[in-house]
Amino acid sequence: MRLRSFGFLVAFVAAVVTTPALAQVHVAVAANFTAPMQIIAADFEKDTGNKVVASFGATGQFYAQIKNGAPFEVLLAADDSTPAKLESEGLAVSGTRFTYATGALALWSARDGYVDANGDVLKKNQFRHLAIANPKTAPYGLAATQVLDKLGLTRAVASKIVEGQNISQAQQFVATGNAELGFVALSQIYKNGKITGGSAWIVPASLHEPIKQDAVVLVKGRDNPAARAFVEYLKGPKAAEVIKSFGYTL
Known part of the structure; x- marks a missing residue:
């Protein structure tokens, strides 16, 4: 043994x-x-x-x-x-x-029907807060500022912008309702061919650098x-x- x-x-x-x-x-x-x-x-x-x-x-x-x-x-x-x-x-x-x-950029709201298919909600400027990622450290945040520049809206929405440290924090601002809408990565709200919740405008690639x-x-x-x-x-x-x-x- x-x-x-x-x-x-x-x-x-x-x-x-x-x-x-x-x-x-x-x-x-x-x-x-x-x-x-x-x-x-x-x-x-x-x-x-x-x-x-x-x-x-x-x-x-x-x-x-x-x-x-x-x-x-x-x-x-x-x-x-x-x-x-x-x-x-x-x-x-x-x-x-x-x-x-x-990647692709999207303007997103956690509310159904809040963001229209052409992003005209930005031009109407009836929201209180617009979330973006810090453009100095997050490329999706930089892309968001390029979109606003192209649309001629930078000055009009400047006082309403809330910055997240990264794109995840920007998305959280919108998801929790602290911002009515925000620029996020499409991948955060998209799965298998469709938006997973809320409403969104998929930003044309021509409005920002690739x-x-x-x-x-x-x-x-x-x-x-x-x-x-x-x-x-x-x-x-x-x-x-x-x-x-x-x-x-x-």
């Missing part, structure tokens, strides 16, 4: 020693991509056995954190300029940058195979279907 128990113990220890630890990759993710990222991360873990540790926020804030040594290994930005800048500064791995999605969203492997992820594996997975057909279902184009 003792020999048999000892043999079992040896076999158990050997199994523990030889079983590889679950690989992890730390990813900084633009707030607009929260919902698709949650699905893609779960699929990635299921399909590869590697785990994604994701942080969500404004691209500009992530840039500052990366410059200050934050332990992120991959960045999924809300623009194409931040990853390019990190690459030029030696903080991202050259040759790993690519566009994983092109929202090309690039991903890049950061220098802290250079030697992590899970970082490279995740980036490749993001380029694959399974991730592409998820991305498109939230209103992005590829």
Whole structure:
């Protein structure tokens, strides 16, 4: 009995020693991509056995954190300029940058019928508060200011704008009724071909610069195979279907 128990113990220890630890990759993710990222991360873990540790926020804030040594290994930005800048500064791995999605902007209200299909509610200017993301750190916030400029409404609505730190906070202002309407990422209110609640105007792409969203492997992820594996997975057909279902184009 003792020999048999000892043999079992040896076999158990050997199994523990030889079983590889679950690989992890730390990813900084633009707030607009929260919902698709949650699905893609779960699929990635299921399909590869590697785990994604994701942080969500404004691209500009992530840039500052990366410059200050934050332990992120991959960045999924809300623009194409931040990853390019990190690459030029030696903080991202050259040759790993690519566009994983092109985003769309929407003017949204949590109230049914409040926002018309042409966005004329903006010109009527009968609302008290208009939510946008901080244009200095969030590309969707910058796109919102470009729309207002194109429509000649910047001065008229300036006193009514409430800024969120990122696009998630801007969306929350609208969802909670603290703002009657706001500019959000289409992906936040869209799933499988339709608006998921409230009313919205999908802003024509001609009213703002393209929202090309690039991903890049950061220098802290250079030697992590899970970082490279995740980036490749993001380029694959399974991730592409998820991305498109939230209103992005590829």
